[in-house]
Amino acid sequence: MTLKKHPHPNVPRARILRRDSTDAERAMWRLLRSRQLAGFKFRRQLPIGPYVADFACFARRLVVEIDGGQHGIAVARDAVRTRVIERHGFRVVRFWNNDMLANPKGVLTMILQALEAEA
Numbered sequence: 280m281t282l283k284k285h286p287h288p289n290v291p292r293a294r295i296l297r298r299d300s301t302d303a304e305r306a307m308w309r310l311l312r313s314r315q316l317a318g319f320k321f322r323r324q325l326p327i328g329p330y331v332a333d334f335a336c337f338a339r340r341l342v343v344e345i346d347g348g349q350h351g352i353a354v355a356r357d358a359v360r361t362r363v364i365e366r367h368g369f370r371v372v373r374f375w376n377n378d379m380l381a382n383p384k385g386v387l388t389m390i391l392q393a394l395e396a397e398a
Contacts, residue, residue: 304345308334
């Protein structure tokens with residue numbers, strides 16, 4: 280007898296978010312996929328609790344969020360989201376879309392610093 284794995288309820292939403300990624304998220308994924316950043320494995324659009332994180336590295340329990348302009352007016356909601364993700368054992372770093380598009384090397388440097396920092 281095999282046990283069926285019950286998927287997270289946000290898996291269908293995560294699939295839609297993967298398909299409909301923003302330009303900044305697609306650019307970030309091109310740089311993170313296939314262990315390109317110092318050998319760290321990332322997953323994208325990963326359900327964590329009631330949310331879907333943009334990118335996550337399980338080995339270092341780090342979530343990377345790429346935020347668009349709508350997040351400028353949703354500061355309190357993002358703070359709650361961050362706390363919930365942190366309760367699931369992750370640290371969260373956030374970057375603006377325009378930072379990712381204008382300075383991808385700088386963003387990657389900051390992600391690498393977060394990966395190498397003590398949890």
